[in-house]
Amino acid sequence: MPEVNRRDFVKYSATAATAVVAAGTGFPGLAAASGPAPSPAVDDPTQRFDLVIAGGEVLDPSQNLRGVRDIGITNGRIRAIRHSISSDLTAQVLPAAGKLVVPGLVDLHAHVYPQASGLGLPPDELVPLTATTTYVSAGDAGANNVSGFKHWVAAQARTRILGFLHISTIGLAGFPVGEMLNLDYADVDLAAKTLAENPELLIGVKVRESRNVVGTNGLTPLRLAIQAAERSGTHARVMVHIGDAPGELSQLLDLLRPGDVLTHAYSGAGNNTVQKGKVLPAALAAKQRGVVIDVGHGGGSFDFTIAEPAIEQGLTPDTISSDIHAVSATTPGTPFLPWVMSKFLTLGFSLEQVIQMATAHPARVIDRVAGLGTLAVGAPGDVSVFERVEGPVTFVDTAKHQRRGTVFLRPITAVKAGRPFTLPFPGPVPYPQPFGYP
Ligand SMILES: [Zn+2]
Numbered sequence: 257m258p259e260v261n262r263r264d265f266v267k268y269s270a271t272a273a274t275a276v277v278a279a280g281t282g283f284p285g286l287a288a289a290s291g292p293a294p295s296p297a298v299d300d301p302t303q304r305f306d307l308v309i310a311g312g313e314v315l316d317p318s319q320n321l322r323g324v325r326d327i328g329i330t331n332g333r334i335r336a337i338r339h340s341i342s343s344d345l346t347a348q349v350l351p352a353a354g355k356l357v358v359p360g361l362v363d364l365h366a367h368v369y370p371q372a373s374g375l376g377l378p379p380d381e382l383v384p385l386t387a388t389t390t391y392v393s394a395g396d397a398g399a400n401n402v403s404g405f406k407h408w409v410a411a412q413a414r415t416r417i418l419g420f421l422h423i424s425t426i427g428l429a430g431f432p433v434g435e436m437l438n439l440d441y442a443d444v445d446l447a448a449k450t451l452a453e454n455p456e457l458l459i460g461v462k463v464r465e466s467r468n469v470v471g472t473n474g475l476t477p478l479r480l481a482i483q484a485a486e487r488s489g490t491h492a493r494v495m496v497h498i499g500d501a502p503g504e505l506s507q508l509l510d511l512l513r514p515g516d517v518l519t520h521a522y523s524g525a526g527n528n529t530v531q532k533g534k535v536l537p538a539a540l541a542a543k544q545r546g547v548v549i550d551v552g553h554g555g556g557s558f559d560f561t562i563a564e565p566a567i568e569q570g571l572t573p574d575t576i577s578s579d580i581h582a583v584s585a586t587t588p589g590t591p592f593l594p595w596v597m598s599k600f601l602t603l604g605f606s607l608e609q610v611i612q613m614a615t616a617h618p619a620r621v622i623d624r625v626a627g628l629g630t631l632a633v634g635a636p637g638d639v640s641v642f643e644r645v646e647g648p649v650t651f652v653d654t655a656k657h658q659r660r661g662t663v664f665l666r667p668i669t670a671v672k673a674g675r676p677f678t679l680p681f682p683g684p685v686p687y688p689q690p691f692g693y694p
Contacts, residue, residue, distance in 0.1 A: 299336060305346040306330050307674050309639055312352030316359055317612040318630035327357065329637035332673035337631060350676050352641055355668055358611050359631050360389030360416075360638025362618040363593050365495070365519050365552040367428070367581035368417065369396035369405050374431030375581035379415040382580065383677050386593045387667035389638040392622065393419035394495060394519065394552070394579065395462025398427035398435075399443060399450040406457055414672055416638065418622055420462035420495045421454075423447055423481040434469035436477040444484045451488035459622055460493035460517070461485045465501045465508060466525070474502045478511055493517055493621065495550070499525035499557055506538035514546030517621065521549045521573065522566055524559025524655050535569040543571060548621055551600075553591035553654070554579030558599075560657045567603060575621060576600055576613040588652045594642060594665040599651045602661035607644075637674035642667055 305328035314325040314337065321337070328336035328346065343349050363386070369376035373396035382388065391413075397405040402421055410417040422428065423442045424435035435441060451458050463481035464470070470477050478496055485492035495517040501508055505527045512518060521529055521539075529539045543549050551558065551573050567573075578593040585591070597610045605613075619629025627635025643666040651659045669678040 299338070303328070303335060303345070304330070305335060305341065307348045307350060307637070307671065307676065308341050308343065308346040309350045309352050309357055309641070309671065310341070310343070312355045312357035312641065314357045314631065315607065315611055316631040317608045318359070318616045319632060321631070322608070327631065327639065329671070329674040332637050334631055334633055334635050334637050336633065348676075348679055350641075350669070350671065350679060354643075356642040356644050356665070358640050358642070359615040359629050360636075360670060360672065361387060361593055361614050361640045362390040362392070362622065362629055363388050363578050363580070363614070364392045364517070364550055364575045364618040364621060365394040365577035365579045366391045367396050367579070368393050368413075369409055369427070372401060372404055372408075373397065373428040375428055375583060377580065377582055377585065379409070379413045379417060382592075383415065383670050385667060386578070386580070387640040387642060387670040388415070388593050389640060389670050389672045390416040390418070390619075390622070390628065392459065392618070393417065394497075395420050395422035395464070396428050398422040398425040398441070399446040400425040401427055401429060402450055402454070402458070406454065410457055414675070414677070416625070416672060418457060418459055418624065420460045420493075421447055421450055421458045423461050423463045423477060423484060434466075434471060436464065436469050436473055437471040439473055439476060439480075442477060442480045444480050444487060447484035448487035451484065451490050451492050455490050456624065458492070459624065460495055462495045462497070464497040466497065466499050467502050468500070470502060475508055475511065478508060482511065482513070491515075495519055497552070498527070498529075499523040501527045505529070506536055509536065509538040509542045509547075512542050512547045515548065517548040517550050517575075518542060519550040519552035519577065519579070520554065520557035521571065522551065522559060522563035523557040524562045524653075525556055528559075528562050529571060530562045530565050530569075533565060535566050535571045539566075539571050540569070548574045550575045550577050551596060552577050552579040553584075553589060553596045554581070555584030555587040555589065555591070556654045558589060558591070558596075558653050559655045560653045560659055561655070563603065573600070573613055575618045576610065577618065587654065588656060589654045592667075594667050598649070598661065598664035599659070601663055602651055602659055637671060639671040640667070641669050641671075
């Protein structure tokens with residue numbers, strides 16, 4: 257596999273960005289989804305389906321679709337979106353009248369390596385609380401323990417799992433001890449090799465740049481993460497966590513390449529993207545060259561008093577992610593993805609924008625699964641179902657600031673590759689039923 261140097265990576269990303277901007281998505285810096293294009297729409301009225309999601313208000317920003325529709329899924333893929341599909345044509349019906357039906361949510365920053373990282377939660381158990389079908393592990397595993405993540409989490413979860421490999425070989429196993437206090441844990445060659453060997457699972461390198469994580473090592477962990485990404489030859493991205501980062505934040509931001517991900521962009525933990533009321537020019541410049549601005553709410557990384565001026569001054573999010581983990585889940589900000597999305601409704605984004613920032617946009621960052629994050633015919637049959645609850649609601653950030661809203665999204669259920677989490681499994685998976693049941 258040829259080495260990809262920094263210049264090639266930038267060139268590659270810039271070309272992709274041009275193509276994406278030219279296509280009118282308004283979301284620069286990210287390559288379009290790779291792999292074979294979804295098969296063309298052939299709308300056969302006699303076609304039979306494994307599952308029909310019936311009567312919901314379907315909202316898919318990727319095709320400017322919003323309206324009451326039935327969605328037909330067969331063999332794990334979306335095969336039809338019609339005003340009505342007869343129940344005679346399907347093995348199962350998931351009733352969705354009065355509900356909001358959107359592409360399966362994609363959470364770009366989550367911690368889903370239970371029992372092995374210091375923070376992990378079991379992804380499938382999150383589904384009733386999140387209706388999320390794809391989770392990206394944000395550095396739970398490093399090169400020494402990613403095999404366990406691959407075999408015991410990704411291979412066994414019903415949810416779709418990808419990950420950023422931590423630049424530290426031990427990942428977040430040592431949490432809360434800073435994994436980059438000792439740079440000996442950063443093995444660039446081993447990280448690069450691990451990325452190259454697992455391109456279907458690993459989309460990049462994670463690094464945390466907080467003073468309590470890196471000690472006196474400054475920005476060296478970030479530089480090593482970028483080296484590993486470039487050495488891997490996989491166009492790997494770097495996801496960098498900020499919040500009380502060492503040194504000048506602008507220096508850190510200037511290191512990020514197009515396609516890299518700045519997570520905790522609205523952290524108020526210190527050394528913030530907004531200083532003295534002004535968003536840092538280096539943060540705007542990063543966004544402009546295609547660095548992905550990610551929310552990563554978590555237990556200590558989302559502050560309304562940073563987010564509001566940042567957004568007003570142009571540092572808008574590209575992706576809304578939760579940073580859900582065993583510690584953040586019980587904090588007052590309750591960073592379950594639909595709840596975090598609801599906060600952005602309150603911040604003035606439209607429902608379409610918010611859905612897009614938690615579906616098509618993070619799917620494009622993943623760039624591994626054609627059609628992911630959309631409901632296009634031929635796309636994976638990943639669907640999230642919500643109730644849109646109207647009425648007064650109070651949101652709390654991680655600094656305990658409160659904001660009043662008028663609407664929130666309540667998770668109802670999710671469908672992954674055509675299999676709903678809430679219905680009996682169709683054959684051949686056994687489901688307890690009386691002998692002779694028709
Ligand atoms: Zn995190």
